[in-house]
Amino acid sequence: MKLTLKKISTCFLLLGFAAQLHAQDIPRLDNGKPDMNGIWARPYVSDMGAAGNGRNQTGPGELPFTEAGRRNFDNYNPSTGDYTGTCLPFGLLRAMNSPDPIQFMQTDTHFALLYEQNTWFKVINTDGENHSPGVATWFGNTIAKWEGDTLVLTTSEFNGKTRLDTIGHPHSDQLTVTERLTRRDLETMDYEVTINDPIYYSAPWTNKRVFTLQKDFELIEYSCEENNKSMWEGRIKPPNYDNWHTYDTKE
Amino acid sequence: MFKPAGRTKTFLVLAAALVIQIPAQAHHSITGEFNTEVTFELRGTLTKLDWTNPHLWYYLDVVNEAGSVEKWQCTTGQNPNRLLRSGWKKEDLPIGAVIRTIRSNPARDQSNTCIVGGITLDDGTPIFSGTKGETRTN
Numbered sequence: 603m604k605l606t607l608k609k610i611s612t613c614f615l616l617l618g619f620a621a622q623l624h625a626q627d628i629p630r631l632d633n634g635k636p637d638m639n640g641i642w643a644r645p646y647v648s649d650m651g652a653a654g655n656g657r658n659q660t661g662p663g664e665l666p667f668t669e670a671g672r673r674n675f676d677n678y679n680p681s682t683g684d685y686t687g688t689c690l691p692f693g694l695l696r697a698m699n700s701p702d703p704i705q706f707m708q709t710d711t712h713f714a715l716l717y718e719q720n721t722w723f724k725v726i727n728t729d730g731e732n733h734s735p736g737v738a739t740w741f742g743n744t745i746a747k748w749e750g751d752t753l754v755l756t757t758s759e760f761n762g763k764t765r766l767d768t769i770g771h772p773h774s775d776q777l778t779v780t781e782r783l784t785r786r787d788l789e790t791m792d793y794e795v796t797i798n799d800p801i802y803y804s805a806p807w808t809n810k811r812v813f814t815l816q817k818d819f820e821l822i823e824y825s826c827e828e829n830n831k832s833m834w835e836g837r838i839k840p841p842n843y844d845n846w847h848t849y850d851t852k853e
Numbered sequence: 854m855f856k857p858a859g860r861t862k863t864f865l866v867l868a869a870a871l872v873i874q875i876p877a878q879a880h881h882s883i884t885g886e887f888n889t890e891v892t893f894e895l896r897g898t899l900t901k902l903d904w905t906n907p908h909l910w911y912y913l914d915v916v917n918e919a920g921s922v923e924k925w926q927c928t929t930g931q932n933p934n935r936l937l938r939s940g941w942k943k944e945d946l947p948i949g950a951v952i953r954t955i956r957s958n959p960a961r962d963q964s965n966t967c968i969v970g971g972i973t974l975d976d977g978t979p980i981f982s983g984t985k986g987e988t989r990t991n
Contacts, residue, residue, distance in 0.1 A: 829907070837962050
């Protein structure tokens with residue numbers, strides 16, 4: 603078959619039209635924004651750097667540690683202090699990496715994330731403005747905006763008392779997290795998170811995963827404090843924040 | 854080398870060095886509390902079950918080689934919420950049942966405490982594993 607420029611152009615036009623149809627095949631609110639409401643199952647991401655662990659998530663493989671980042675990660679030892687084990691707030695990333703489901707509730711003005719993990723929540727104004735209370739927090743301060751059909755959450759002002767994942771990748775209080783949520787179709791949502799922390803990483807890096815909508819499903823109360831025997835009996839120790847970071851005095 | 858005190862006649866020390874395992878559903882790192890380089894199994898009688906968050910706890914009477922009873926407590930990465938959604942209930946494991954632990958790691962504090970990768974009834978039937986009613990091998 604002889605491929606003419608006209609035929610090739612027609613193919614691209616049809617492909618583009620099909621892609622546009624596919625992009626529109628998602629539920630929307632009355633304001634036209636993609637409907638993110640629902641309870642979503644998420645892959646457990648214990649190592650955000652892993653190139654893929656078969657659980658529907660993909661990291662960069664090797665992380666671009668700075669010298670301080672490498673030193674911090676190599677020295678991490680949860681036996682000397684485990685903040686999640688003591689039920690302190692997991693922070694944004696550890697909460698998003700949890701295997702427990704999450705509910706999104708969305709209005710024209712706000713986006714709420716309800717984490718079953720430890721029954722936490724986070725509510726974000728989606729007007730694109732900065733509503734910072736002016737204090738550093740466990741989950742950070744988020745500015746939300748829509749880029750087309752993608753909800754972009756940019757978060758900073760972290761208190762620096764958490765880690766990125768279970769394996770212990772560090773972050774500093776200079777961390778900026780950019781999360782991009784894109785509803786792919788009726789059942790799934792793409793979740794892409796970019797880590798930008800010049801203290802511990804020499805370049806931004808990204809982890810991608812897919813959330814799956816759960817039907818006939820409700821969140822259940824989850825109390826981390828209910829029976830935390832491991833801490834009560836002294837096997838899990840609280841973290842020592844005096845030596846949590848490796849950049850305060852050495853960089 | 855970890856040497857468990859509460860061994861039964863069927864107790865097995867299966868593996869030692871270089872076995873790193875993190876239960877897929879644990880809410881925090883387990884390596885601080887447990888020695889994941891040592892793996893063993895226990896067989897004992899269930900005396901109590903904490904069907905609680907953040908994780909379940911099994912309490913076992915284990916008969917050691919000398920014939921005396923040693924009390925063990927073992928946790929798991931599982932929590933009640935996930936088990937409920939998989940069809941399991943606390944009543945599915947009655948007090949007094951003889952159970953076996955799978956891929957157990959000892960606590961670093963040398964107490965009779967462990968974390969298990971799973972449990973079965975004495976006949977090997979997995980319990981609190983996968984979706985209730987579906988065949989699954991631990």
